Amino acid sequence: MTDDRAYSVTELARQIQGVVEGSLLLQGVRVIGEFSNVRPAASGHWYFALKDADAQIRCVMWKGTAAAQRILPKEGDSAVVTGDVTFYVTRGELQITVTSLQPVGIGDLYAQLEALRAKLAAEGLFDLGRKQPLPPLPAHIGVVTSENAAAFQDVLNVLRRRAPLAEVILSHTLVQGAEAPPQIARAIQALDRSGRVDVILIVRGGGSIEDLWAFNDERVVRAAADCFTATVAGVGHETDTTLVDFAADVRAPTPSAAAEIVSQGWAQIPQVIAGIEAALSEWIDGRLSETDTAFNAASTRLALAAPSRKIAALRQSTDYLLDGLVTRLASSHQLRRERLNGVTARLEAANPLALLARGYAVVTRPDGAAVRRVQDVSAGDRLSVRVQDGSFPVRVERNDGDNDDGQYRLAGF
Amino acid sequence: MGTTTMDNIDSLGFEQAFAQLQDVLKRIESADLPLEESVAQYELGRKLAARCQALLDDAELRVRKLEEE
Numbered sequence: 076m077t078d079d080r081a082y083s084v085t086e087l088a089r090q091i092q093g094v095v096e097g098s099l100l101l102q103g104v105r106v107i108g109e110f111s112n113v114r115p116a117a118s119g120h121w122y123f124a125l126k127d128a129d130a131q132i133r134c135v136m137w138k139g140t141a142a143a144q145r146i147l148p149k150e151g152d153s154a155v156v157t158g159d160v161t162f163y164v165t166r167g168e169l170q171i172t173v174t175s176l177q178p179v180g181i182g183d184l185y186a187q188l189e190a191l192r193a194k195l196a197a198e199g200l201f202d203l204g205r206k207q208p209l210p211p212l213p214a215h216i217g218v219v220t221s222e223n224a225a226a227f228q229d230v231l232n233v234l235r236r237r238a239p240l241a242e243v244i245l246s247h248t249l250v251q252g253a254e255a256p257p258q259i260a261r262a263i264q265a266l267d268r269s270g271r272v273d274v275i276l277i278v279r280g281g282g283s284i285e286d287l288w289a290f291n292d293e294r295v296v297r298a299a300a301d302c303f304t305a306t307v308a309g310v311g312h313e314t315d316t317t318l319v320d321f322a323a324d325v326r327a328p329t330p331s332a333a334a335e336i337v338s339q340g341w342a343q344i345p346q347v348i349a350g351i352e353a354a355l356s357e358w359i360d361g362r363l364s365e366t367d368t369a370f371n372a373a374s375t376r377l378a379l380a381a382p383s384r385k386i387a388a389l390r391q392s393t394d395y396l397l398d399g400l401v402t403r404l405a406s407s408h409q410l411r412r413e414r415l416n417g418v419t420a421r422l423e424a425a426n427p428l429a430l431l432a433r434g435y436a437v438v439t440r441p442d443g444a445a446v447r448r449v450q451d452v453s454a455g456d457r458l459s460v461r462v463q464d465g466s467f468p469v470r471v472e473r474n475d476g477d478n479d480d481g482q483y484r485l486a487g488f
Numbered sequence: 489m490g491t492t493t494m495d496n497i498d499s500l501g502f503e504q505a506f507a508q509l510q511d512v513l514k515r516i517e518s519a520d521l522p523l524e525e526s527v528a529q530y531e532l533g534r535k536l537a538a539r540c541q542a543l544l545d546d547a548e549l550r551v552r553k554l555e556e557e
Contacts, residue, residue, distance in 0.1 A: 213526065222553070231551065240502050246554045265554055307514050312547035344506075345544065351513050352537045359530040368521050 085164070091416065092162040095169065101160035106132070106171065108156065109138075109146040124147045125156055136173035142178045145190050154178055179281045188291050192318055195293070200300040201321040207305045209325060211274045215242050217272035217304070222247045222257040226280035226309075226330035233334035238341035244272055250279040256292035263306075274305045274337050277319055278330035290317035299323050309333030316486035328361070364461040431463040438469075449474065490529045495552045500534040 082090070095101055108125035115121050119138030134148075134156060141147060158173040178189075197203060216234065220227045222245055234241060248262035249255040259277075266275050277299060279290065291294060291312045299306055300322040308323035309330040320326040327333035335342075335441040380382070403436045431437070436457065440457050446452055456471045497505065497517075508536060512533040 212503075212506075231549065235547070235549040239549050240543060242550040242552065244552050244554050262554075269554060271554075317510050345541070348506075351509055354513060354533065355516070355530055355533040355537070359526065362521075362523065362526045362530075409493050425503070 084167075085130065088162065088167055090166040092164055095160055097161045097484045098160075103161060103174075104158065104171070104426070106156050106158075107153065108132075110150055113148045113150050115147075119150055119419065121173075123156075133168055133170040134173050135170055137146075138174070138453035141172060146176055146178055148176065152178075164422055165381070166471055172374060180337035188318065191291065191293055191296075192321070194297060195300075195318065195322075200296070205300070206324045208335060209305045209307065213241060213273035213337055213340075215244060215270075216337055217244050217246060217275040217412050218277060219246045219248060219259060219266060219277045220330070220437055221250045224250060224278075224280055227331075229280070229331045230276060230278060230334040233340055235333050237335070237338035239342065244269075251282065251286045256294050259292075260294040260298035263302060264296070267304045272304055275302060276307050276309065276330075276337060277323060278309040278333055279311065280330060281315065281350045282314070287317055292321040295319055307336055315369045323434070382419045409478045420466045437461040453472045497532075497539050500536075501538055502540060502547075505536050505539045505543065509533060509540060511535060 091260075095334045106125060108127050108131075111124040111131060113121070113123040119141065121134075121136040121141050123136075124451045125134050125136050126132075136144075136148070146152075148154070155177040156171060156173055157175045157177070158171040161170065161172045162169055192201075197206070216238070217411050218227065218230055220230070221228075222417060227245065231243065234243060244266065246262040246266045248258040250259065263275065263277065266272055277290075279287065284296060285309055290308075296318045299308065300317050306323040307318075307325045307327055308320045309327035309332055310317045310319060311329075313328035327336050398450045437460070439461070440446060440451070441457060441459075444451075447459060452458065454471050458471065459466050460469050500508070512529055515532075516526070516529050
């Protein structure tokens with residue numbers, strides 16, 4: 076560079092460009108700032124400024140870079156911009172040529188997580204309406220985890236204690252690393268399609284967020300969400316949340332808790348049985364005492380209606396009747412006796428023998444008929460004369476006619 | 489179902505025994521049974537409950553691995 080020679084603008088601009096773009100300090104920088112003047116161009120390139128309270132720097136993001144980003148510039152949003160500081164000679168402007176954009180405050184993983192969560196939530200994968208109830212007494216419990224995991228033993232310990240009648244079917248899978256996500260997804264699907272389980276536990280013990288990352292994988296989350304079988308997720312510790320937690324029908328804070336949740340119904344069974352037994356006993360006692368009461372009532376009624384009682388009553392009324400009868404009989408006897416006496420006296424008075432005693436006689440013909448008139452006899456008739464102490468025969472001497480009364484009157488003594 | 493006699497209770501699985509136990513409970517709660525039938529249902533219920541309890545007491549968690557197809 077000579078003393079008096081003036082640079083052309085272009086020369087200077089290129090000079091600046093060379094300095095700026097040749098500086099390692101200005102290449103691959105990370106800058107935190109707020110998006111401003113965001114202008115997506117029709118070409119697909121993005122132009123915006125990154126600013127803070129006191130300064131701003133222009134940025135450009137080419138179409139190809141933009142397409143690879145999980146987030147795109149949005150007015151007012153904060154972000155971490157990674158890029159190279161360049162000098163745009165044509166306009167004499169310093170700018171950052173962006174190579175990537177990241178949200179501020181959370182790491183790369185969380186950004187991914189959030190983006191996927193939002194995407195799947197928008198699809199409705201986490202909707203409450205998709206949740207299915209857990210079977211109350213699952214006889215076959217599927218577990219998706221590593222057979223070597225402590226989490227699996229935790230699950231078994233809980234189920235041994237609470238659901239010993241159940242059967243556990245393990246669908247073994249890796250639970251961390253790059254290979255894990257497709258394996259976990261397949262393990263879930265295999266159990267679901269086997270038709271052999273009533274519920275599926277998706278569990279993994281605690282670990283770093285990277286260790287648990289497989290359970291945020293879209294394939295795993297979709298496999299859980301699409302499961303026909305009811306699912307319970309228990310991944311990591313209580314404070315860890317993975318996307319599979321949102322996709323499962325029930326989220327448990329830990330593997331043990333997942334096992335407790337699916338065995339809830341089983342754990343209540345002993346009490347339920349005791350309750351039913353108590354209800355049965357109470358019921359039969361009630362039934363028996365009811366019957367007893369009814370029986371007593373019936374006995375009482377029966378006793379009231381018993382023949383012995385009737386007999387007693389009958390006896391009483393019989394006694395009464397008899398008394399009356401005896402009284403009446405007695406009086407009627409009296410009456411009869413009196414009447415009889417009267418009749419006897421009258422009979423006595425009418426006794427023809429009494430007349431005979433007074434000297435009358437009865438003359439009868441052989442045919443027994445009493446001789447009342449003269450014409451009743453003819454001469455030669457044999458008659459019988461009855462007097463007080465006996466009879467004697469007589470014969471009619473003659474019968475002269477009917478004029479002389481006294482002549483034929485045998486009775487005329 | 490419904491033909492459970494005292495004799496075959498010991499061959500019932502837990503689910504069957506438990507389901508029948510609940511049936512007994514339902515039956516005695518809903519129907520006005522004659523005394524003889526009541527006592528029979530009560531005895532059946534007690535046996536089913538004992539069967540459930542015995543199965544629970546003797547049970548040991550079975551664990552299998554899903555075979556890959």
